[in-house]
Amino acid sequence: MGRTQVVSLIGNREKVNLEQTDYYAGIMGDSPSKGARSPALWNAAFKGLGISAMMHPMDVTAEQLGDLIKALRSDSRFIGGAVAVPYKQDVMQLLDAVEDEAETIGAVNCIYRDGGRLVGTNTDGAGGVQSLMNGLGEHSLKGRRILIMGIGGAGRAVATYVAAGLGPSGGLVLANRTAGVAESLAERLKRYCSVRTSAMPVKVGDLEDKDVIINCSLIGYGSVFSDQTGSYTLEPYTPLGPVDGRTRVAPGEGVKRRFVQEAKGSILKNLEASLDAFQHIREGAFLFDIIHQPAQTTLLRLAECHGMAVLNGVGMNLYQAVIAFQKATGASKIRSGPEKEVWETMLNAGK
Ligand SMILES: NC(=O)c1ccc[n+]([C@@H]2O[C@H](COP(=O)([O-])OP(=O)(O)OC[C@H]3O[C@@H](n4cnc5c(N)ncnc54)[C@H](OP(=O)(O)O)[C@@H]3O)[C@@H](O)[C@H]2O)c1
Numbered sequence: 001m002g003r004t005q006v007v008s009l010i011g012n013r014e015k016v017n018l019e020q021t022d023y024y025a026g027i028m029g030d031s032p033s034k035g036a037r038s039p040a041l042w043n044a045a046f047k048g049l050g051i052s053a054m055m056h057p058m059d060v061t062a063e064q065l066g067d068l069i070k071a072l073r074s075d076s077r078f079i080g081g082a083v084a085v086p087y088k089q090d091v092m093q094l095l096d097a098v099e100d101e102a103e104t105i106g107a108v109n110c111i112y113r114d115g116g117r118l119v120g121t122n123t124d125g126a127g128g129v130q131s132l133m134n135g136l137g138e139h140s141l142k143g144r145r146i147l148i149m150g151i152g153g154a155g156r157a158v159a160t161y162v163a164a165g166l167g168p169s170g171g172l173v174l175a176n177r178t179a180g181v182a183e184s185l186a187e188r189l190k191r192y193c194s195v196r197t198s199a200m201p202v203k204v205g206d207l208e209d210k211d212v213i214i215n216c217s218l219i220g221y222g223s224v225f226s227d228q229t230g231s232y233t234l235e236p237y238t239p240l241g242p243v244d245g246r247t248r249v250a251p252g253e254g255v256k257r258r259f260v261q262e263a264k265g266s267i268l269k270n271l272e273a274s275l276d277a278f279q280h281i282r283e284g285a286f287l288f289d290i291i292h293q294p295a296q297t298t299l300l301r302l303a304e305c306h307g308m309a310v311l312n313g314v315g316m317n318l319y320q321a322v323i324a325f326q327k328a329t330g331a332s333k334i335r336s337g338p339e340k341e342v343w344e345t346m347l348n349a350g351k
Contacts, residue, residue: 005071006078011059021046023053023077023334028068028091029084031223032057035293037314038082041321044349045342051335055081062090069094073118080112080328082321083120085218088153095120104188105160107153110324112331121327125157127320129165132212132288135311141165147210149200149239150217151176154290156185158216163189170194173210175202177217201241201273207280215239215289220297224255231255236263238299241273274299278306286310292317318346 007013012033018024027038042055060068065087072078073096083091088107092098095108096117102108108120133139144166148159151174163172172189175198176182182197189195198206200217207213219239224231230248233256237243244266249258260267287303292313303310322342329335 002071002075003077006058006068006075009060009064009068009071010056011061012057016056016058018056018077021052021054023051023079023332025053025055025079025081025328026058026072027055027082027084028058028060028065028087030086030225031059032084033059035222036082036084037292037317038084038321040349041318041346042081042325045325045345048345048348049335049337049341051329053079053329053334060087062087065090066094069118073116076113076116078113079332079334080110080118082324083109083111085153085221085223092120101125101160105153105156107156109153109157109320110327112328114331119331121324122157123320123323123327124154124316125159125161126323127318128154128158128290128316129161130319131313131315132162132214132311134315135288135309136212136286141170141212142167143169144211145171145209146212146214147173147175147198147202147206148214148216149175149202150215150219151182151185152216152218155216156181158214158290159185159189162214163192163195166193168193172196173198173202173206175200175206200239201277204277204280207277208282210281210285212286212288213281215287215291215297215299219243220289220291220299222291222293224259226251231259232263233259235294236260236267236298237270238274238297238302240277240299241270242266243270271298274302278302281306281308283307289313290316318343322346 039055046053098120102122105122110121110123170193172195174182177200186195217239219234219237222235224233231251247263287308288311289300290313300310
């Protein structure tokens with residue numbers, strides 16, 4: 001068990017050297033080695049603050065995630081880190097404890113070491129709402145009408161913080177492809193504000209009166225996904241139109257190019273419906289797409305063309321990373337210092 005086993009369980013192992021620093025952190029996901037931003041942010045903070053530690057991307061399969069967590073737990077030089085798509089739910093049962101808030105949200109995006117235990121928490125909600133308020137130039141969300149599309153791990157985290165910020169005079173609509181997920185979250189958030197659920201893609205009536213529209217779904221995300229039937233991407237689509245998720249192409253060179261050609265019909269249908277949907281968004285509405293890769297999704301581009309004020313997920317990614325870094329380094333007792341210092345080192349790396 002330990003470091004050698006950690007490396008043997010990682011898909012991108014040839015680029016990972018855990019011996020070069022006293023401590024290390026990890027971001028675990030399907031393919032964080034292909035574009036996750038956390039390593040650049042955390043490593044800038046480690047360097048800027050003079051800590052001998054490094055965050056490594058850890059590409060891991062669903063089958064090996066449990067063994068990886070076990071190996072990381074047994075190595076006291078591992079301080080924690082981040083959890084990326086698609087393991088934010090799966091990882092919960094593999095940890096020794098999960099903080100109450102992450103339990104309510106139903107997803108963990110940050111792990112920290114508490115002695116011999118690995119504990120899960122969630123920093124997406126706080127990071128998302130902080131970034132949204134900065135984008136709006138406001139200190140409060142009170143009384144606003146907000147639509148959130150996509151109630152996965154990040155969507156539940158953002159919705160929980162948004163609902164608390166809206167208060168009893170605010171209205172929230174939760175839209176998700178799988179209806180039950182949105183319904184059970186709505187039940188839990190009713191104590192904060194008025195909440196109802198909707199289907200994906202949303203109906204005209206869900207758009208018309210909204211002050212803020214937020215995309216928390218995977219639709220528009222730049223990754224290539226693979227399953228037993230082949231590879232696909234959701235990058236060309238927007239969550240405002242239908243997504244026919246059946247098209248697959250063979251994995252390998254030029255996947256995105258081949259996918260776009262193969263899925264041309266469904267992409268065009270999605271874009272046409274999206275353009276129609278924009279006609280029903282009121283003037284002055286604000287659009288927040290929490291996706292940060294790519295920095296400009298199709299949804300954001302179209303929103304800009306319609307004159308909307310927009311915000312991408314880059315700021316949220318920075319805020320949630322600052323909160324997570326504080327948690328992991330503080331709990332492992334390798335640093336205790338103000339958030340502002342971390343923020344400044346990460347901000348420079350994120351530019
Ligand atoms: N900026 C940041 O800091 C930050 C942080 C976290 C996440 N994110 C971004 O947020 C997005 C979601 O991440 P996550 O962790 O919440 O992922 P997740 O837990 O896997 O949830 C995925 C969400 O997308 C929906 N979805 C997936 N494929 C769909 C399709 N074909 N049609 C309609 N809906 C579909 C899912 O609906 P079902 O429930 O029906 O499956 C679910 O609501 C990702 O793009 C990620 O990059 C950004």
